[in-house]
Amino acid sequence: MSRRYQLLDFGNGRKLESLAGRVVDRPCPAADNIPPHNRSLWRNPDSYFDLESKTWTHRTPWPEQLQVEIPKARHPSSPEPAPNSSTDNVLLRVPVQPTPFGHIGIFPEQIGNWRWLHRTAPDADSITRLKSGQALNLFAYTGASTMTIAGDGMKVAHVDAAKPNVEAAKRVAAANGLDEAPIRYLVDDAAAFVQREIRRGNRYHTIVLDPPAYGHGPKSKRAPRSSEKNRSSGKRPARQAKAWRIQRDLPLLLDNCFDLISGKSFRILVTGHSAEMDESDVRQWMRRKLANSRLGRMQPQLKTGRMTLTDLDGRKLDAGFYVRCWTEEPSA
DSSP, X not given: OOOSEEEEXXXXXXXXXXXXXXXXXXXXXXXXXXXXXXXXXXXXXXEEEETTTTEEEESSOOOXXXXXXXXXXXXXXXXXXXXXXXXXXXXXXXXXXXXXXXXXSOOGGGHHHHHHHHHTOOOHHHHHHOOSOOEEEESOTTOHHHHHHHHTTOOEEEEESOHHHHHHHHHHHHHXXXXXXXXXXXXXXXXXXXXXXXXHXXXXXXXXXXXXXXXXXXXXXXXXXXXXXXXHHTOOOOBOXXXXXXXXXXXXXXXXXXXXXXXXXXXXXXXXXXSSOOHHHHHXXXXXXXXXXXXXXXXXXXXXXXXXXXXXXXXXXXXXXXXXXEOOOOOO
């Protein structure tokens, strides 16, 4: 049985996936108004998520230890590794579990970005020479990017506003033998954390961010001034986190992230899934920023594109954008 991820088919607002052999049918807005290619594949999924009721239906129990293996990249002219190839070719192992929101613990469209992070990782000597923080993963979800970076020997700050995501990331670390790796797990608002890091004088070589189109950070334990009702009841109201809107908030966050970069080399990876902003917007902003900063004098490379998943018939399902900005590692 294959231990890999495979998009089987998509259409009618849904996608059919194989997770290490387990067939899952779940919603996919990008597949709206597209007919599926092979209806016979959809007849008996192992798990089905209904968006309206937000419930999963399982034909068979979901395996407790189900994992998806992500293979390392091959040369572009080489075929994908065989489904059951050597463990030496495994880049990541990601535990997958159904969530109440229809997620499964992995965003497989990011596989190309994880491979890029692995391919462009600094060597051991370069990592040793880094004087301050080494890598920062914002909106880090369950941490596949974090584990890729940590597996290459770097220290990582893993930041996500949802505590369940951070706890899931620790399980991903365990699945990859990275329990004791130098990873800081932080339940925090990404934008607020970056602002504090600037004030602290901390700097990074690698920054990864996958912001949502909209969302909220965690509620603060420190509450604002209590209302009369709350004072009389003795309750302390929770502070509401600032709402995140990618079109409004990403430019400032990127500006601050560039201020966190130090040293003679760097990497920044930005991904997103928003109709309000795409790779051309981020590329244009980065070019303006680089033209007026010391980072531009380092002559970084800039690559943009679309993240896609390919089904069994070779059809590509769009899954958002990526922007990669990086420099070559300097000689010792």
